[in-house]
Amino acid sequence: MKTLAIKLHRALLDFVHTVRAFSRGTAILGKGGPLLGLLSQHWPLLLAGLSAIGAFFLTQSYAESKVMQERERLLPKGGLIEVLVAARDLGSGDIASPQTVAVRRMPQEWSLPGAIMPLDFDSINQRRVVRAIKAGHPLTVEHLRQGPAEQNGVRLEPGYRAISISVDEVSSVGGLIQPGDRVDLWGSALPLIQPSESGISSLPTDRTPVAPRARLIAENLRVLATGAKTERRSDQAAEQRGPNQAGTYATITLAVPVGLANLVLAGQLQGRLGIALRAAEELPRPAVVERRVEKSAPVTYAPIEILIGSAEGGLR
Structure with missing residues (x-):
């Protein structure tokens, strides 16, 4: 463009000089029309x-x-690329979804190792964020948990608490729980409390031995983890372990409704809890059944009568 402008400018100057010389020649010879005369008179303005x-x-x-030179200097040599970034501040436990992830263009040399491209969104959709990330920062594989959030068994719904209980080979149903x-939780029945004549409740004094009884504490509880594992074993892995080799763990973590958390924790403090594994074909009930302990009505006492008398004992 610059070279073309220079050539055009030179061509215009040559044309003006040619017209000027031609007008002078015609004026000397006495030829030419009014146009040439006008050009010969006003050639400085035309020039x-x-x-x-x-x-x-x-x-x-x-x-x-x-x-163009300044743009080439400012733009990175590698050009711009599109990456996935956090649409808002994401904390540990948030889910990567179209609502929490956005696409941004950024210089290629600024891209972080392991940055996720828009074409790879399907592979990270619904995965859980394990490291907090600020809004606008690129997402990398280190920020996300491997595996969809629905399969890792860690996400708690509102109104639930994660509670871990100790188990052994017997209480864990031979290590078959995954x-x-x-599961259903069972605990030992509480001893009967008898009220005394003074209104103070106490345990039975005769200590008569009674047959052990179990009471259902909670049922249909979802297992979040067995030990440190939050994912189920595949059928192929179970076959490789063999029929007599079950999982080994000392604790299981359950999703317990807030209303039953007190009963589950109290059952642990009271003694050993029994765990019953529910059949896989049995549909879960919409709500966990809560067993409530009936409380006796509070004991009320008559007000104390106050007598006011003289020194001789007479009443006033």
């Missing part, structure tokens, strides 16, 4: 106008070239 036009194109070409299973 100035053509020079201004050439200078305008030349200046525009120079400005465009400078802008994350995602449904």
Whole structure:
């Protein structure tokens, strides 16, 4: 563009000089019309106008070239790429979804190792964030948990608490319990409390031995984890372990409704809890059944009568 403007400017100057020489020649010979006479009289104005036009194109070409040079200097050599970034501040436990992830263009040299491209969104959709990330920062594989959030058994619904209880080979049903299973919790029955004549409740004094009884504390509880494992074993892995080799763990973590958390924790403090594994074909009930302990009505006492008398014992 710059070279073309220079050539155009030179061509205009040559044309003006040619017209000027031709007008002078015709004036000397006494030939030519009014137009040539006008050109011979006002050739300085014509030259100035053509020079201004050439200078305008030349200046525009120079400005465009400078802008292109500055743009090339500012832009990174690798160009711009599109990456997935956090649409808002994400904390540990949030889910990667179209509502929490956005697409941004950024210089390639600024991209972090392991940055996720828009074409890879399906592979990270519904995964759980394990490291907090600020809004606008690129998402990397280190920020996300491997595996969908629905399969890792860790996410708690509102109104639930994660409670871990100690188990052994017997209480864990031989190690057959896996994350995602449904279980029932059983505990020992509480001893009967008898109220005394003074109104103070106490345990039976005769200590008569009674047959052990069990009471259902909670049912249909979802297993979040067995030990540190939050994912189920595949059927192929179970076959490789063999029929007599079950999982080994000392604790299981359950999703317990807030209303039953007190009973489950009290059952642990009272003694050993029994765990019953529910059948996989049994549909979970919409709500966990809560067993409530009936409380006796509070004992009320008559007000104390106050007698006021004289020294001789007479009443006033």
